[in-house]
Amino acid sequence: MTEKEAHITVQDLTMAYGDFVLMRDLTFTINRGDIFIIMGGSGCGKSTMMTILIGLKTPAKGRVLYGEVDFWGADQQTRDRIIRRAGVMYQSGALWSSMTLAENIALPLETYTDLSPGQIREVVKLKLALVGMAGFEEFYPSEISGGMQKRAGIARAMALDPEVLFFDEPSAGLDPVSARRLDDLILELRESLGTTMVIVTHELASIFAIGSNSVFLDVSKRTMTATGNPNQLLAETRDPNLRQFLTRGEKS
Amino acid sequence: MTARGEMILEQPSADTLKVILSGDWKLGGELPGADKVQQRLEGRPGVRNLVFDTRELTSWDTGLLTFLMNLGTLCSRQKILLNRDGLPPGAQRLLELALAVPEKTDARQAEGRVSFLAYLGNQTVELFRSAGEMLEFIGDAVIAVLRLLRGKAQYRRSDLGLIMQAVSAQALPIVSLICFLVGLILAFIGAIQLQLFGAQIYVADLVGIAMVRLMAAIMTGIVMAGRTGGAFAAQLGTMQVNQEIDALKTLGISPMEFLVLPRMLALAVMMPLLCLYANIMGILGGMVVGVGMLNIGFMEYYNETAKAIGLWNLGIGLFSGLVFGVIVALAGCMRGMQCGRSASAVGDAATSAVVTAIVGIIVSTAVITVLCNMLGI
Incomplete structure (x- = not known):
């Protein structure tokens, strides 16, 4: 990555539920190929931030640019077209419960590609194998554990080889080994496919291991207080809230 | 101690x-x-x-x-x-x-007591808003149907098949029981009055016309509102809670086409057929009373029924069935899609779906009856 090209730009954004302002004056850039961490304490609006980025919730104020295109200023069709290039892993997996895992992963492929059923079957097999779930094709979401649902959700998010992948709390509820494997998978996908990763998390181990860029949402100030590489932030920050967050409040 | x-x-x-x-x-x-x-x-x-x-x-x-x-x-x-x-x-x-974390004072609190006028105002605004939402939902549903007619709608045929089975074949026992008994009850009530004039044979007319033109459709509609409308709302509501609907939206798949359309289609196709079946069960119920209690001959009862039921009556009944099917599906799906993100919201959605569907059925029955009266059929 020699030069950095902005992939998603957030300008002057305000998030609100009705007249309750959650966060204001958010401005940051997610570059192509970044592993971008959205971090902050519970209830700071990390997940809400993500719902705005993926087009589920309208921001109260401000703009989100995908490349040069104003995402929320565009019409529904443009938004659909942009978001089709993104994959989303939801907090609980959000697999469609009436379909098997194979059907879950196949649906985006059936909808947006001209692959034959045989080819789709192969892609499904590969994606499930990538998240360590080979052989689970014919299971229904209710028949597997929460951690597995999460991983299958990642497999579905990756189905179309998206340009950008969003993860909502990917390692919450996973055992340490699976969480580590997930981090490796994220790194590997970035390396091999150049996918931009946007990760909502407060898992410190992951933040330092894979994050190349980040934004910290400070719940007490209702705005962002820092952006940059998390390791660098830890070394340089003088903000007590951020330092406390990055060190689990332990005194150094 | x-x-x-x-x-x-x-x-x-x-x-x-x-x-x-x-x-x-x-x-x-x-x-x-x-x-x-x-x-x-x-x-x-x-x-x-x-x-x-x-x-x-x-x-x-x-x-x-x-x-x-x-x-x-x-x-x-x-x-x-x-x-x-x-x-x-x-x-x-x-x-x-x-005491380590200071008490949060700026967090949004549950709203305190509001005055009666403010409450009334809020409720009125809410009423208009929900009416607007309902119209918007119906509009979206119409657009989805138009896309279906142009062959562009995205839904899974296998889903449609499963839903059709769930709303028809699996509903037969309860529809049989209820419509058979309604036919029986109608016959009993009619028999007591008609016997006074020695006109028992007209029980066949009474049961036949009432069932075919109106009662079968209404009873089936109400059974389906409780059985299927509530189920649709609960299914879609749970999908909302699980973020499954969000997952569809972020894939650019319209939940309207993928989830609502097959449900609406299934009920629209199956309800008239269920009504037809309910007609037969109702007439059978009446026949049990007519043949068994009033000593009308089996063929006599059959002929009288066939003579009484015109094609118009049958048509109106089946058309009502179609309308009720669409209403039940729309009410169930709408409440499910509007569902909040908690377990109690799913319960509210199911309740509200059944209420909306039943109100819709009764109101549209009134409209159809008045229209038929004006047209003289």
């Missing part, structure tokens, strides 16, 4: 109040409250320090801690220094933990 929690207040100097705690300070027992300390303080404005003596304290739990928290609030209000040194070490540490 457990002793009751007791408190003695002493004042060793003019600016210090000593709280001596003894016995068991455990929840469930009768413990002295912080108001006792407050009463004591009221007469003495000079007190600046509050100290504790807990040497006689035998055991404690949350009961002591809540007392201390209340005392803490009281002290900070009256600007009195609360000295925790005399407390048991465990209680000191827990208090420190509880």
